[in-house]
Amino acid sequence: MSATVEMIPPGFGEPDAEDLHQADLPPVMPFATATLILIVAGGILVAAQYGRPAKLLVPTILLAVAALLLVVSTVLVLRIRPFARRVFFRVIGWGLVAYAVEAGILEFVFVYDHTPTRLLVLFTAMLTLFALDVPLMLAYSVARWQPPNAS
Amino acid sequence: MTDIAIDPRIDTEPGRGQEIDPGATPPSTGGHGPPPVPSFNIVPVRALPVVAVVLIGLVVAIASNNLWALTFFHVAGGGLWTSLDLFLGLVLGPIMGSLSIPARIEFTTRFMPKMLLIMPTLVTMTLGAGFQLARHEGNLQTNYPHHGWIVASMVIVGIMAVIALGLLEPANLAVLFELKKPVPNGARIQRLMKVFIYTAGITGLLQILTILIMTFLASR
Numbered sequence: 001m002s003a004t005v006e007m008i009p010p011g012f013g014e015p016d017a018e019d020l021h022q023a024d025l026p027p028v029m030p031f032a033t034a035t036l037i038l039i040v041a042g043g044i045l046v047a048a049q050y051g052r053p054a055k056l057l058v059p060t061i062l063l064a065v066a067a068l069l070l071v072v073s074t075v076l077v078l079r080i081r082p083f084a085r086r087v088f089f090r091v092i093g094w095g096l097v098a099y100a101v102e103a104g105i106l107e108f109v110f111v112y113d114h115t116p117t118r119l120l121v122l123f124t125a126m127l128t129l130f131a132l133d134v135p136l137m138l139a140y141s142v143a144r145w146q147p148p149n150a151s
Numbered sequence: 152m153t154d155i156a157i158d159p160r161i162d163t164e165p166g167r168g169q170e171i172d173p174g175a176t177p178p179s180t181g182g183h184g185p186p187p188v189p190s191f192n193i194v195p196v197r198a199l200p201v202v203a204v205v206l207i208g209l210v211v212a213i214a215s216n217n218l219w220a221l222t223f224f225h226v227a228g229g230g231l232w233t234s235l236d237l238f239l240g241l242v243l244g245p246i247m248g249s250l251s252i253p254a255r256i257e258f259t260t261r262f263m264p265k266m267l268l269i270m271p272t273l274v275t276m277t278l279g280a281g282f283q284l285a286r287h288e289g290n291l292q293t294n295y296p297h298h299g300w301i302v303a304s305m306v307i308v309g310i311m312a313v314i315a316l317g318l319l320e321p322a323n324l325a326v327l328f329e330l331k332k333p334v335p336n337g338a339r340i341q342r343l344m345k346v347f348i349y350t351a352g353i354t355g356l357l358q359i360l361t362i363l364i365m366t367f368l369a370s371r
Binding site for chain 1: 194206209210213214271275278279282283286291292293294298301302305306309312313316317320321322324325328329332336338339
């Protein structure tokens with residue numbers, strides 16, 4: 001795809017204000033991605049023990065760290081000035097709806113399968129973090145490239 | 152996101168905008184400023200009922216524990232997910248790289264909104280039905296003889312999920328919002344599209360590993 005670089009017309013690919021703003025942004029995506037990795041790792045650890053008494057200490061620690069990282073990413077996003085907040089909140093709003101549906105379907109599977117209470121609580125917490133973290137990543141990925149006054 | 156859906160003409164007038172001759176040399180766009188961006192909807196609202204029908208079907212399949220329905224959702228979803236990823240990464244990506252900027256923009260504005268709905272739906276179908284199918288068949292149990300392979304497939308799916316949700320979907324959405332700007336940044340779109348195409352290719356290749364494991368397990 002390298003041949004495409006020279007085909008960009010003049011004025012269509014030069015750095016703009018949003019490009020210059022990138023260096024000032026906090027590391028939201030690394031924190032949010034780490035949250036997702038911890039949630040997925042915790043989920044795999046629990047699912048791998050299906051059918052026998054599960055050891056929940058490690059998944060619970062992963063969940064707690066994931067929750068902490070999600071709080072940190074959220075705080076980091078909310079402190080960014082200037083930032084395309086209206087775009088961010090619009091995207092995260094619809095993202096929350098979409099991922100609530102997705103997490104809801106998975107939750108339904110766990111409830112329907114009579115998952116033991118301790119496991120169900122852990123899975124529910126993981127799904128909740130998942131349904132919050134992914135919309136945050138989507139909204140931030142969009143808003144970071146938008147001018148602060150974008151609607 | 153209906154307030155983002157600015158122009159309802161999208162998807163109803165194929166070929167609207169610039170005519171592209173597929174046999175022609177990529178036209179020069181230099182010196183004439185940014186190429187025009189066709190109006191489009193970020194979320195193809197009219198496709199949402201189709202997504203709803205698929206998800207309701209999935210819930211019914213899980214609730215009824217119907218073996219055929221679960222297998223259908225898992226195999227059909229997984230097959231389409233893999234094919235799309237591989238097609239994107241290995242076929243469409245190189246083709247897009249050789250298109251002119253206006254052609255690429257026209258293609259992107261028509262293609263990417265659809266991917267925004269198709270990919271998450273296929274992923275939900277495949278994983279939701281797959282988990283239930285494995286539970287139904289007893290494959291999740293730790294005493295299942297090939298339990299290690301099941302865990303290996305979970306790890307691969309986990310890696311794919313992180314790549315898809317952390318890189319692919321954000322890039323998809325960011326491209327669409329960039330194209331909505333009065334003057335989109337071409338270099339940024341190109342960078343984000345590369346992320347999208349390459350990550351789709353990587354997840355496609357990881358899917359092949361999953362299929363190898365699944366077909367191995369199904370033949371035991």
